Amino acid sequence: MMDTILEIRTLCKRFEPGQWVIDNLSLTVSRGSLVCVLGPSGCGKTTLLRLICGFETPDRGEVVKEGEVISRPGYVVPPECRRIGMVFQDYALFPHLTVAENVGFGFGASKLTGLLPWRRLLSNRGWPFSRAAARHGESGLKPDDLRERLAQLFELTGLAGLERRYPHEISGGQQQRVALARALAHRPHLVLLDEPFSNLDANLRRRIRDEVRIVLDRSRTTSILVTHDQEEAMNIADRIAVMNEGRLEQVGPPEEILHRPASRFVAGFVGQSSFIPGHISGESVDTELGRHPLQKPAIGAGWTAVEVLVRPNYLQHCDNGHGTITHVADVAYQGTQTLYTLVLPSGTRIQAALPGYLTLSPGDSVSVRFRPPEIICYPAQKK
Amino acid sequence: MNAPDPPLHRNPKFLRGAAQAVFALVFVYLVSAMLHNMVVELDKRNLPLGFDFLGQPAGFTISETIIPFDDRSAYGWAFLAGIVNTLQVSGLGIVLATTIGVIVGVSRLSKNFLVRTLATTYVEILRNIPLLVQLIVWYTVVFLNLPPLRRSLSLPGGVQINNRGVYFPWFAANDQTRTWLMVCAVAALTGAVAWWRVERRRRANGAIRTEGRSWAQSWGMAAAWMLGSVAFITAGWALTGQPPFGMDYPVLKGFNFRGGASVSPEFAALLTGLTLYTAAFIAEVVRAGIQAVDKGQGEAAAALGLGRLQSLRHVILPQAMRVIIPPMVNQYLNLTKNSSLAVAIAFPDLVAVGNTIINQSGNAVQMMVLIMGTYLVISLAISWLMNRFNQRFRLAGR
Numbered sequence: 001m002m003d004t005i006l007e008i009r010t011l012c013k014r015f016e017p018g019q020w021v022i023d024n025l026s027l028t029v030s031r032g033s034l035v036c037v038l039g040p041s042g043c044g045k046t047t048l049l050r051l052i053c054g055f056e057t058p059d060r061g062e063v064v065k066e067g068e069v070i071s072r073p074g075y076v077v078p079p080e081c082r083r084i085g086m087v088f089q090d091y092a093l094f095p096h097l098t099v100a101e102n103v104g105f106g107f108g109a110s111k112l113t114g115l116l117p118w119r120r121l122l123s124n125r126g127w128p129f130s131r132a133a134a135r136h137g138e139s140g141l142k143p144d145d146l147r148e149r150l151a152q153l154f155e156l157t158g159l160a161g162l163e164r165r166y167p168h169e170i171s172g173g174q175q176q177r178v179a180l181a182r183a184l185a186h187r188p189h190l191v192l193l194d195e196p197f198s199n200l201d202a203n204l205r206r207r208i209r210d211e212v213r214i215v216l217d218r219s220r221t222t223s224i225l226v227t228h229d230q231e232e233a234m235n236i237a238d239r240i241a242v243m244n245e246g247r248l249e250q251v252g253p254p255e256e257i258l259h260r261p262a263s264r265f266v267a268g269f270v271g272q273s274s275f276i277p278g279h280i281s282g283e284s285v286d287t288e289l290g291r292h293p294l295q296k297p298a299i300g301a302g303w304t305a306v307e308v309l310v311r312p313n314y315l316q317h318c319d320n321g322h323g324t325i326t327h328v329a330d331v332a333y334q335g336t337q338t339l340y341t342l343v344l345p346s347g348t349r350i351q352a353a354l355p356g357y358l359t360l361s362p363g364d365s366v367s368v369r370f371r372p373p374e375i376i377c378y379p380a381q382k383k
Numbered sequence: 384m385n386a387p388d389p390p391l392h393r394n395p396k397f398l399r400g401a402a403q404a405v406f407a408l409v410f411v412y413l414v415s416a417m418l419h420n421m422v423v424e425l426d427k428r429n430l431p432l433g434f435d436f437l438g439q440p441a442g443f444t445i446s447e448t449i450i451p452f453d454d455r456s457a458y459g460w461a462f463l464a465g466i467v468n469t470l471q472v473s474g475l476g477i478v479l480a481t482t483i484g485v486i487v488g489v490s491r492l493s494k495n496f497l498v499r500t501l502a503t504t505y506v507e508i509l510r511n512i513p514l515l516v517q518l519i520v521w522y523t524v525v526f527l528n529l530p531p532l533r534r535s536l537s538l539p540g541g542v543q544i545n546n547r548g549v550y551f552p553w554f555a556a557n558d559q560t561r562t563w564l565m566v567c568a569v570a571a572l573t574g575a576v577a578w579w580r581v582e583r584r585r586r587a588n589g590a591i592r593t594e595g596r597s598w599a600q601s602w603g604m605a606a607a608w609m610l611g612s613v614a615f616i617t618a619g620w621a622l623t624g625q626p627p628f629g630m631d632y633p634v635l636k637g638f639n640f641r642g643g644a645s646v647s648p649e650f651a652a653l654l655t656g657l658t659l660y661t662a663a664f665i666a667e668v669v670r671a672g673i674q675a676v677d678k679g680q681g682e683a684a685a686a687l688g689l690g691r692l693q694s695l696r697h698v699i700l701p702q703a704m705r706v707i708i709p710p711m712v713n714q715y716l717n718l719t720k721n722s723s724l725a726v727a728i729a730f731p732d733l734v735a736v737g738n739t740i741i742n743q744s745g746n747a748v749q750m751m752v753l754i755m756g757t758y759l760v761i762s763l764a765i766s767w768l769m770n771r772f773n774q775r776f777r778l779a780g781r
Contacts, residue, residue: 004455078685083688088679088682094680105697182687
């Protein structure tokens with residue numbers, strides 16, 4: 001039984017009248033899962049995270065955590081009371097504190113200050129309610145327990161030995177891990193990661209990504225990760241939520257997003273894709289690359305002019321001359337395969353992944369066959 | 384083959400040297416001409432150029448001094464009394480202006496509209512009116528217009544305010560005070576040493592700042608310390624029959640208040656004016672410093688569960704300090720130097736006393752040198768202290 005930890009209900013947010021940055025967005029996150037919010041830059045991903053975290057107030061809708069409303073217009077639980085951890089895009093480490101102090105701030109904060117007794121009376125952790133705090137497994141920790149927990153965290157994130165360094169004295173990948181350790185320190189119910197890998201170089205990104213996934217799994221933390229990098233999303237996520245212009249286009253596991261895109265936007269944004277015009281007649285579709293039966297006729301019902309999705313690997317080289325003759329416009333070598341940009345007779349450009357032994361150069365003609373596992377098409381966009 | 388040496392007018396080394404030499408010659412000529420002129424003119428007027436006059440009796444009185452002074456004291460002693468007055472008003476002013484300035488500066492960023500607007504109004508009014516005008520207003524409009532002696536305003540705690548100044552209770556030493564002071568000094572010293580050793584051991588054991596003592600521990604320690612000292616004082620009191628020190632209250636006797644301590648309207652006006660004026664600038668410095676800290680830092684602190692005050696104290700202010708301290712030093716120096724405007728409201732600071740000495744003895748050159756030198760030394764001392772303070776915040780950085 002999957003239980004829900006976070007529920008977003010018809011959330012809306014705008015910064016200027018009439019411009020909805022988040023538009024009627026609903027999303028459910030189940031405990032222990034990693035949800036990736038994937039979308040082009042400027043689609044409202046970061047705003048969504050800030051709404052969940054409590055840095056922004058919604059204009060409509062509500063955010064519910066563990067069955068309790070934490071945000072709705074006119075009512076916002078302050079960020080510091082939400083037990084939602086956040087890893088910022090630029091990490092936002094505290095430059096004046098050592099690595100250990102940065103991480104220690106997560107659970108040592110209330111203890112650190114001893115400030116304002118009345119605040120402690122009002123807060124739901126620490127002294128007067130230390131039993132409740134012990135149940136939550138945070139605060140109320142004795143210094144020894146605290147140190148042990150720190151050591152555990154450093155072990156988990158592979159930071160052991162760096163405790164006394166300052167953030168500017170460690171590498172980008174290490175900073176990333178400090179940010180993660182700091183966010184995990186107070187055992188948050190939910191961790192939000194805002195483009196956490198965008199400041200790392202490509203090789204490091206892959207490694208850190210896997211490490212982060214392992215750390216999140218081992219600490220059994222529910223997390224929401226925001227990214228514009230689809231490869232990252234495909235690799236790390238249990239579920240992907242594709243976002244465009246403040247709306248969710250599709251939510252589902254990575255393979256479903258990739259193979260059964262729910263909208264033309266998702267099809268175009270996820271994976272390499274090109275579209276060719278087609279015409280539906282009966283139970284099949286006519287295209288420049290031949291006539292193909294529709295597996296699910298219902299999809300195409302009522303449509304006539306459509307756009308058919310072409311993935312590079314849907315195209316095969318055919319040397320017996322039965323295929324469609326195209327011209328090579330551009331070549332990009334990718335090791336065992338080569339990605340060609342081909343021009344169809346009508347002038348439509350498509351991308352095709354053909355075997356590396358074909359050494360074609362721009363201007364050459366090549367015959368290809370369209371062999372999709374399943375025809376995916378969308379109503380043609382009106383020009 | 385050796386290339387021929389370049390001509391002199393193309394040799395950068397020679398050109399640089401020549402330019403410096405010319406500049407030095409002009410400078411030395413100008414300075415020596417001025418000095419020569421001064422010596423010749425002073426000689427014509429039969430004025431000596433030594434500092435011997437400082438030993439002669441001053442023959443004038445100073446309205447208020449901290450060090451004992453009467454008209455038989457020497458000029459030098461009079462000048463020293465002026466210096467002490469300046470130091471007193473600047474020192475108090477720096478402490479008060481910093482306190483008010485930080486509060487107003489933080490308030491300017493408050494989310495509360497009323498607080499924010501009040502703070503902004505304060506800053507905009509106070510820093511846009513010349514200090515001299517403000518001082519005169521404080522002196523003539525406020526402090527000289529307080530009720531006369533017989534109708535003094537009585538504030539709780541025995542404070543009396545009238546147009547002769549502010550009178551307030553002060554500690555009075557008794558037979559036991561000296562012993563108590565010594566006991567306190569010894570206790571503070573041993574306490575400091577013990578604290579330092581414990582801290583050092585904690586650090587050596589690999590403790591980190593965030594592990595700090597728990598809330599119960601620190602408050603327990605504070606409570607124990609308080610109880611201990613109260614018990615100690617009570618025991619001593621019971622034993623000797625005398626409290627550690629007495630309080631002396633101002634009482635109206637004859638034509639003035641006796642007992643306690645008092646400040647003159649001049650001192651009160653100068654301190655109020657300087658403090659409020661400089662606090663407005665310090666508020667701006669503090670606000671700029673806080674705003675210079677990346678907004679993400681505050682959000683990161685909130686995401687970690689730190690409240691607004693906690694985040695201000697542990698995350699924002701320590702980083703803002705790096706930006707705040709250098710301009711803050713400027714404000715301290717300004718306050719100190721602005722205290723020379725005391726001359727306008729007849730507070731005997733070092734400039735006022737210096738002027739009197741010049742008028743009486745005619746040793747203008749020497750006195751001006753002394754006055755300037757004194758300000759220079761005070762300012763450099765403040766800069767040096769603040770630089771050392773600044774080093775602590777510069778260490779950790781990007």
